[in-house]
Amino acid sequence: MARRILIVDDDEALGHSLRRYLSAYGFDISLAHDGEAMRVELLREKTDLVILDLVLPGDSGFDLAREIRRDSDIPIIMLTGRGEEVDRVVGLELGADDFVTKPFSSRELLARVNAVLRRTAGRPTGEETVPEEGGRIGRFLGWTIDVSRRKLLTPEGSEVRLTAGEFNVLLALMERPKRVLTREQILDCFMAGEPDVFDRxxxxxxxRLRRKIEPDPKRPKFVKTEWGVGYFFDQQIEWEQ
Structure with a gap:
């Protein structure tokens, strides 16, 4: 089945040109000119990758990347005409997988698309999850994590919407509380066999996880950093079957 790519760019000529080029290499291409059209396309059909322009009418590419990442791990390649380092840093912090600076050649974009799809192969998108891991329930400071249902609940009982990738990282740390894990060890916990994945x-x-669960993401009390080593979950978990 052809991989579906959604191109979000208000430059219609560029969009149609890229659709012709990428379609010739077997991709199914859809176009959207702004955030509203993007949302319609994402709901209409499963998308394997989003090519997202930074400057758009209405919501910016940063806004839309943040919106995508709230609920999905769909790979994102951002297009920018600025080439400024700050744009790349902000985009990567929001969850972009790669950047391409305008003007660019179609061949370069194709190479970036193939590289990102290889790197993220097997990564869940949309509402997909991995197989159930038993009926374990974990509790800490009033919070509840339900492993089989893959849900995280606040002390007030509200569900925190996590992408599959965010849930996997949290679970890897929670299953080894107070123990520092390197990036490689976290990846090994749930990504064994995923080709060409990168630890960053x-x-x-x-x-992204800290922004969703920490009272103050800049001073986390749950997911902490051991500088130069990795990350650890700094709360004891009570597990029950």
Missing amino acids: SIDTRIS
Whole structure:
């Protein structure tokens, strides 16, 4: 089945040109000119990768990347005409997988697309999850993690919406509380066999996770950093079957 790529760019000529080029290499291409059209396309059909322009009418590419990452691990390649380092840093912190600076050649974009799809092969997108891991329930400071249902509940009983990748990272740390894990060890916990995965993706997921569960993400009390080593979950967990 052809991989589906959604191109979000208000430059119609560029969008149609890229659709012709990428379609010739077997991709199924859809186009959207703004955030509203992007949302419609993402709901309409499963998407394997989003090519997202930074400057758009209405919501910016940063806004839309943040929105995608709230609920999904769909790979994102951002297009920018600025080429400024700060744009790349902000984009990567929001969860972008790669950047391409305008002007670019279609061949370069194709190479980036193939590289990102290889690197993220097997990564869940949308609402997909991995197989159930038993009926374990973990509790800490009033919070509840339900492993089989893959849900995290606050002390007030509200569900925290985590992507599959964020949940996997959290579970890897919670199953080894107070123990520092390197990025490689975290990856090994749930990504064994995923080809060409890069450990810096863990930093991105940790950053997003902290924004969702920490009272103060800059001073985390749950997921902490051991500088130069890795990360650890700094609370004891009570597990029950």
